[in-house]
Amino acid sequence: MWALCLAALLIISITHWVYRWRNPRCHGKLPPGSMGLPLLGETLQFFTPNTSSDIPPFIKKRMKRYGPIFRTNLVGRPVIISTDPDLNYFVFQQEGNLFQSWYPDTFTEIFGKQNVGSLHGVMYKYLKNMVLHLFGPESLKKMIPEVEQAALSKLQQWSCQDITELKDATASMIFDLTAKKLISYDSNKSSENLRENFVAFIQGLISFPLDIPGTAYHKCLQGRKNAMRMLKNMLQERRAESQKQPVDFFDYVLEELKKEGTILTEEIALDLMFVLLFASFETTSLAITLAMKFLSDHPLVLKQLTEEHEMIIKQREIADSGLTWKEYKSMTFTFQFINETVRLANIVPGIFRKAVREINFKGYTIPAGWAVMVCPPAVHLNPAKYEDPVAFNPWRWEGVEVCSASKHFMAFGGGMRFCVGTDFTKVQMAVFLHCLVTKYRWEAIRGGNVVRTPGLQFPEGFHIRILEKDTSNRKQPITPDT
Numbered sequence: 001m002w003a004l005c006l007a008a009l010l011i012i013s014i015t016h017w018v019y020r021w022r023n024p025r026c027h028g029k030l031p032p033g034s035m036g037l038p039l040l041g042e043t044l045q046f047f048t049p050n051t052s053s054d055i056p057p058f059i060k061k062r063m064k065r066y067g068p069i070f071r072t073n074l075v076g077r078p079v080i081i082s083t084d085p086d087l088n089y090f091v092f093q094q095e096g097n098l099f100q101s102w103y104p105d106t107f108t109e110i111f112g113k114q115n116v117g118s119l120h121g122v123m124y125k126y127l128k129n130m131v132l133h134l135f136g137p138e139s140l141k142k143m144i145p146e147v148e149q150a151a152l153s154k155l156q157q158w159s160c161q162d163i164t165e166l167k168d169a170t171a172s173m174i175f176d177l178t179a180k181k182l183i184s185y186d187s188n189k190s191s192e193n194l195r196e197n198f199v200a201f202i203q204g205l206i207s208f209p210l211d212i213p214g215t216a217y218h219k220c221l222q223g224r225k226n227a228m229r230m231l232k233n234m235l236q237e238r239r240a241e242s243q244k245q246p247v248d249f250f251d252y253v254l255e256e257l258k259k260e261g262t263i264l265t266e267e268i269a270l271d272l273m274f275v276l277l278f279a280s281f282e283t284t285s286l287a288i289t290l291a292m293k294f295l296s297d298h299p300l301v302l303k304q305l306t307e308e309h310e311m312i313i314k315q316r317e318i319a320d321s322g323l324t325w326k327e328y329k330s331m332t333f334t335f336q337f338i339n340e341t342v343r344l345a346n347i348v349p350g351i352f353r354k355a356v357r358e359i360n361f362k363g364y365t366i367p368a369g370w371a372v373m374v375c376p377p378a379v380h381l382n383p384a385k386y387e388d389p390v391a392f393n394p395w396r397w398e399g400v401e402v403c404s405a406s407k408h409f410m411a412f413g414g415g416m417r418f419c420v421g422t423d424f425t426k427v428q429m430a431v432f433l434h435c436l437v438t439k440y441r442w443e444a445i446r447g448g449n450v451v452r453t454p455g456l457q458f459p460e461g462f463h464i465r466i467l468e469k470d471t472s473n474r475k476q477p478i479t480p481d482t
């Protein structure tokens with residue numbers, strides 16, 4: 001008898017728990033949607049790889065069923081997913097008031113508990129100003145020759161190879177440049193390969209969070225652990241060195257750590273280094289790879305881009321004098337091309353925030369403590385804003401001024417957390433493209449054959465053969481003295 005009563009009580013308790021899981025308490029009207037399976041939610045469906053250039057299937061299917069704002073549960077956390085431009089803009093503008101930056105615990109474990117994305121208020125603003133010291137306009141003006149030299153060196157190296165896997169090659173180029181600026185790292189002089197640890201980290205970044213040996217997520221955590229160990233050792237070695245003039249960002253961080261009353265800690269500084277290295281080389285290399293794929297697929301775009309950069313050279317007194325900041329700022333079509341590339345790249349699939357108190361928006365209630373995921377791909381591929389949204393068309397940006405995020409463009413984030421490395425990314429892309437189209441031509445390779453038609457859907461495995469251009473007949477400009 002008692003056994004039956006206990007069994008009945010257990011069944012009632014489980015039924016009530018499942019009901020509460022599927023129907024969370026709310027003082028108002030929750031957005032439509034499904035909370036998925038107990039504990040798991042819809043995590044497995046969310047992490048399904050997207051092999052197309054369209055909106056991820058998980059998002060697209062639910063947009064069609066529920067509308068632009070819907071609820072779900074990811075890794076045990078209730079989440080409102082927004083593909084609505086108005087709600088996205090509202091979330092970004094209200095950060096620090098109604099919302100705060102938040103990412104799932106698995107992401108925090110990957111990037112560090114003290115990473116810049118998880119910090120708020122005074123500490124976040126402090127770190128942002130530190131990064132601007134490295135990536136601000138004045139620093140970038142001085143960096144142009146260095147970026148150009150790195151691009152020219154790598155392109156020359158690739159031209160000596162039969163075939164180059166572009167994503168890996170550009171990642172190596174960007175990592176070497178960024179690591180040099182941040183920590184004076186030189187892979188040729190180091191006993192350990194720092195970049196290999198980041199590669200392991202990236203391969204498991206968007207994977208199911210199961211931390212057991214052999215899984216992608218476990219390899220990701222091990223990659224981070226090894227990279228952080230190397231960075232910590234470098235920091236300790238730098239501390240032990242005699243006083244000298246600051247030469248890189250590491251020196252600047254050490255000066256900050258020495259200041260009396262500083263709010264910076266070693267843990268925060270190391271997490272910042274890790275995030276900067278990851279963000280700069282992985283996202284930029286992906287964007288450059290996609291850019292070259294688009295150029296391979298669209299000869300008219302390549303033609304206009306080449307003409308713009310050839311004109312820059314023709315207007316110089318000395319053709320090989322090197323890029324200047326003024327020339328960089330004059331690259332009108334190049335910036336249109338970059339905007340269209342990052343719009344379609346959708347490198348960041350979701351931007352997370354958390355409601356700090358109950359919010360009502362468009363008839364729906366977002367409970368306090370719930371996460372909100374802004375979905376950039378849905379914004380960038382919205383047919384109501386972009387005609388033929390999956391088509392590559394840089395001319396759609398003609399006459400459009402893009403200085404920061406808007407309701408319809410958030411490739412670099414938005415609000416107070418608009419990416420401080422945006423200008424650095426654009427400099428690297430523009431300078432690389434300048435070196436590429438003025439000095440080289442290339443052929444896309446697949447299966448050992450030259451690809452003459454579009455077809456590569458994603459840049460992984462995008463192989464090219466780099467060939468030097470004949471620039472001997474490039475006309476020298478007529479100067480007033482001639």
